[in-house]
Amino acid sequence: MHVDVKICGLTDETAVAAVRDAGAEYAGFVFFPPSPRHLSAARAAALAAPLRGQATVVALTVDADDQAFDDIFDTFGPDMLQLHGQESPERIAALKRRYTVPVMKMIPVREARDLGAVEAYLAVADRILFDAKAPADATRPGGLGLSFDWRLLAGLDLPVPFMLSGGLDPDVVGEAIRIARPNAVDVSSGVETAPGVKDPSAIARFVKAVRAAEAARDRSMERIPS
Template sequence: MSIEVKICGLSEPATLEAALGAGADLVGLVSFPKSPRHVSPEKAAELAALARGRARVALLLVDASDDLVGELVSATLPDVLQLHGDESPERAAELRRIFGREVWKAIPLGAEADLAAAELYWDAADRVLFDARPPQGAELPGGNGLAFDWELLANLDPARPFVLSGGLTPENVGEAVRVARAKTVDVSSGVETVPGVKDPERIAAFVRAARAAGPF
């Protein structure tokens, strides 16, 4: 089984097509106005329609209300709801139940003690996404281009369904996969020229490097 690759924060048809053409398994659309990668419900619907049947679509949300989630789910018909806020395990399970979508919950890592938070979500969410803990005062819960120490995941049960994210690039994804023994990787800022602007060449390079790193 090859490494599964998700390209997140896509906001334009051209770069979405670049991700699909490179062979991305999942594409991510961000609904969070503070993010430079934010797309409106209308834009998200347009992009999701282009991806449908070619890759799975993940919708990134931050402490979204039921009304907003319902609007976005109706517009985009996503495969995955990716939660990056302070959503509790109960909230994650509730969203999965209400909307019938796979749910991923992002957990920020900065030290081994942070892994304890993941234990609360293994049953409530379909996957846990490990991202770097944002710096103090940061407005974005993810997409900050920061990596964490991948050795923190080296002793994680490999049967646990997790996603590796945070500071990944075409240059380091191979090493990250090897150390963390990740089966799924998620990139956003690592394939950009400036925040919010994806680079088709870096997208293709990332997919190639990730696939070359596995299986293991």
């Protein structure tokens, strides 16, 4: 089973070239001013141009208002939205009607009961992203480089694909895939040398590790008696 790769928080041409060369399926651009990876819509559009037609270009937002979305779509034109805040199912449905692109909703996870939040979004989200729940004193949502117990996702059967994020890097992503069996994985700080500064070699190693884990999973499935 193929595992898609998303490299998120791209901020410069070197990172974009690394994503293109590695063959990642998703490229994420952040539109959230508190983040060190935040870009203007115009800057993101220029960076994303070489990826069009090869990778799905994703706009990550956090509880953005209508004006922010209009600017993102008028100037940047994402293939997909990634909603990383407290957006309700009704908000997602409205955004899909207005902009007619798929939407991925982030669900923050620390313990098993956190998975209960996904139920409300299954009828409207095209993909679910499970990320580590941010610490209580965090100024930004998401895992912030932290991980959660991947065993919480083992055996999860959803009607939509799910992506795994939070604390992933080239050294641990294979184990995460083996345990959680996601449809896709997402990385940002795990392939950086500093916040917002991507390491091309780490991007290449991350994608290579995913492909190796994917192949190992396929081999293990072939050994299961029918």
